Amino acid sequence: MNTLARSNPIAVLLVLALPCAGLAADPPVGDAARGATIAATCQGCHGAHGEGVAATGGPRLAGQTADYLGAQLRNYADGRRTNPIMSAMAKGLDAQKQVDVATFFAAQSAPYAARSVEPTPEQLARGRTLTRVGDESKQLQACANCHGPDGTGERYATPYLAGQSAAYVASAIKEWKTGARHGGEAQMRPVAQRLDDQDIAAVSAYFESLGDNAH
Ligand code: HEC
Ligand code: HEC
Numbered sequence: 001m002n003t004l005a006r007s008n009p010i011a012v013l014l015v016l017a018l019p020c021a022g023l024a025a026d027p028p029v030g031d032a033a034r035g036a037t038i039a040a041t042c043q044g045c046h047g048a049h050g051e052g053v054a055a056t057g058g059p060r061l062a063g064q065t066a067d068y069l070g071a072q073l074r075n076y077a078d079g080r081r082t083n084p085i086m087s088a089m090a091k092g093l094d095a096q097k098q099v100d101v102a103t104f105f106a107a108q109s110a111p112y113a114a115r116s117v118e119p120t121p122e123q124l125a126r127g128r129t130l131t132r133v134g135d136e137s138k139q140l141q142a143c144a145n146c147h148g149p150d151g152t153g154e155r156y157a158t159p160y161l162a163g164q165s166a167a168y169v170a171s172a173i174k175e176w177k178t179g180a181r182h183g184g185e186a187q188m189r190p191v192a193q194r195l196d197d198q199d200i201a202a203v204s205a206y207f208e209s210l211g212d213n214a215h
Contacts, residue, residue, distance in 0.1 A: 028096045030066050035104025038097055042089070042105075049110035052165050059168040060113065060211075061105040068159050069102035071183065080182035081175075112163040112211030119205035127206020130199060140194040143203065146187060151207050158187075163211025166204040173200050 045058030052060035061069060075081040076090035077098070090098065119127065129135070131151060134142040143151060146158045153160030161169060175181035176192035195203070 027070075028099045030070070030099040030103025030106075032100070032104045032107045034097075035100035035102070038093065038101040039104050042101065045085070046105070047110065047113065049108040050105040051110035052113045052168075054113060054116040054165055054167070057165075057167065059165050060110075060163060062108040062110040064106060064153070064159055065155060066099065066102045066106035067156065069105055070099045073098040073102060075183045082180065113165070115166075115208055115212065117166045117205050117208065119202070119209055123202040123205045124209065126199065126202035127204075127209075130195075130203050131206060135194070138194045140191065143191075150210055161207040161210075164207055166208040169204040169207055170200050173204075 042058075042061075045053055045056040046061050047053050047058070050060060050062035050064075052058055052062075072081065073090045073093065074095075076083065076086045077093070079087070081087075093101065130140070131143045131147075134140045134145075143161070146154065147161050148154045148158070151161035151164075153162075172181065173188075173192045173195060176185060176188045177195075179185075179189070181188075
């Protein structure tokens with residue numbers, strides 16, 4: 001060890017660090033086929049392919065990353081997010097099942113659900129500005145900085161918003177504003193606090209409308 005330390009301290013650090021990394025509990029690996037069975041209990045509210053069902057309030061899940069979906073199921077299960085339906089659903093799944101069903105929905109591609117709101121031209125313009133430019137007068141940065149161009153999502157970092165249900169986007173933003181939703185609050189709370197009701201209506205309608213354009 002001593003000889004190694006003198007000759008290459010970085011190698012020693014690696015040798016010491018690797019066994020520790022191995023000891024940390026690795027998250028389970030998801031299996032989409034097992035997830036498909038579990039998804040039967042989700043599809044009534046989220047759609048057969050995770051396209052979302054406006055009438056139930058179930059947001060779009062299709063193609064969202066398995067990491068993000070799995071993290072949200074854990075958040076519902078441990079109370080960082082609360083929703084009467086989803087808290088119960090997530091608590092009913094062990095860690096393996098959460099990852100399996102997340103993997104299933106991540107692998108789905110589905111046509112966008114029909115728009116639930118018809119944005120006014122003003123809302124479209126305001127939504128586009130907030131997404132692409134932000135609002136300097138409110139010290140608000142562009143959504144696109146984190147959510148990718150036009151809300152297509154940034155793999156490993158942030159969920160997509162393009163084509164997401166307007167009602168769901170609005171309610172998520174309001175939950176960060178009041179502090180009800182945890183996870184991502186370092187990024188999303190300052191954003192949510194700078195959006196008034198009109199801005200929230202505009203970005204929600206704008207992002208939902210982008211689902212159509214993505215075809
Ligand atoms: C009875 C309707 C219903 C059922 C059944 C249901 N969900 Fe949900 N789900 C919802 C609603 C409503 C929301 C939005 C909750 C909120 O605002 O926090 C949601 C939110 C979610 C989210 C968060 C999405 C995001 O973008 O953060 C995930 C993930 C999710 N559901 C997965 C599932 C899975 C997996 C199942 C099946 C095991 C399931 N849901 C069953 C209605 C349902
Ligand atoms: C500094 C980075 C950052 C900026 C800027 C940002 N977001 Fe986010 N946003 C995030 C992160 C990170 C998450 C995921 C949080 C989590 O893990 O629950 C998120 C999640 C969301 C969600 C929840 C999506 C879902 O499926 O539940 C919505 C809605 C949202 N952001 C809207 C917006 C809007 C609208 C803007 C612009 C006005 C914006 N965000 C700007 C980082 C950002």
